[in-house]
Amino acid sequence: MTLARGKFITLEGGEGAGKSTLLAGLREHFAAAGVDLLLTREPGGTPLGEAVRGIVLDPAHRGLCAESELLLMFASRAQLVREAILPALAAGRWVLCDRYVDASYAYQGGGRGQPAERIAALEQWACAGLRPDLTLLLDLPVATGRARAAGRGEADRIETEADAFFERVRAAYRARAAAEPGRFRVLDAGLPPAAVLQAARDAVAPLLETPR
Numbered sequence: 277m278t279l280a281r282g283k284f285i286t287l288e289g290g291e292g293a294g295k296s297t298l299l300a301g302l303r304e305h306f307a308a309a310g311v312d313l314l315l316t317r318e319p320g321g322t323p324l325g326e327a328v329r330g331i332v333l334d335p336a337h338r339g340l341c342a343e344s345e346l347l348l349m350f351a352s353r354a355q356l357v358r359e360a361i362l363p364a365l366a367a368g369r370w371v372l373c374d375r376y377v378d379a380s381y382a383y384q385g386g387g388r389g390q391p392a393e394r395i396a397a398l399e400q401w402a403c404a405g406l407r408p409d410l411t412l413l414l415d416l417p418v419a420t421g422r423a424r425a426a427g428r429g430e431a432d433r434i435e436t437e438a439d440a441f442f443e444r445v446r447a448a449y450r451a452r453a454a455a456e457p458g459r460f461r462v463l464d465a466g467l468p469p470a471a472v473l474q475a476a477r478d479a480v481a482p483l484l485e486t487p488r
């Protein structure tokens with residue numbers, strides 16, 4: 277019997293949308309379902325990726341240009357795909373990733389104005405053809421997300437952007453979800469955490485029904 281490839285699920289959304297909160301709930305849900313899960317994140321997830329994360333989020337790097345930011349996101353991603361995600365999927369594990377390539381289209385594309393074709397070319401090169409089986413988009417008005425995130429201490433480099441930047445990010449995410457309804461499930465992140473988790477459980481249910 278050949279081992280079934282695991283499922284690749286990504287979680288996306290703006291600042292304070294509740295990704296970390298939902299990840300904790302989903303981790304329990306998958307454990308109860310007997311899924312062997314790799315939980316990881318972008319940028320990050322490998323020693324190199326975590327070092328890149330430190331660079332891109334450090335407020336000291338205020339002068340980082342949009343091109344460098346885009347390339348650093350993809351450097352972290354290329355490493356994560358090859359070092360962690362593809363081996364896990366090949367071993368039959370499932371992977372739940374806190375952000376993936378849609379974040380680059382939303383933040384570096386929508387937010388910073390990098391051309392979508394440039395991001396698509398990087399995706400083709402860096403991601404080894406890996407696309408998510410399912411993407412959960414936590415959608416929330418920018419003001420609500422920022423208010424939730426406000427009490428957390430010093431803002432990272434990207435969190436210091438203006439509201440208009442995050443409005444463009446949100447619009448880009450929603451446009452991607454509308455263009456690919458088969459892959460995306462848009463969840464109302466303004467609902468209480470238990471309701472968001474239930475909506476996410478409903479969204480992953482069809483994947484859990486497939487043979488493992």
Ligand code: Z5A
Pocket residue numbers: 289290291292293294295296297298318319349374375376377378379380381383384424425434435465466467468469470472
């Ligand atoms: N980035 C990029 O630009 N390009 C890329 O390609 C990639 C990433 C991959 C990574 O940050 C940054 O990198 C991110 C995008 C950029 N920059 N920004 N901004 P991250 O993903 O690690 O962190 P984040 O996006 O800033 O997430 P966050 O602010 O940590 O939020 P969250 O994880 O989505 O939310 P949370 O911590 O679960 O919840 C925030 C608060 O709200 C907390 O107090 C919760 O208790 C509360 N909460 C959560 N859910 C609810 C509900 N449902 N109701 C009420 N309150 C809630």
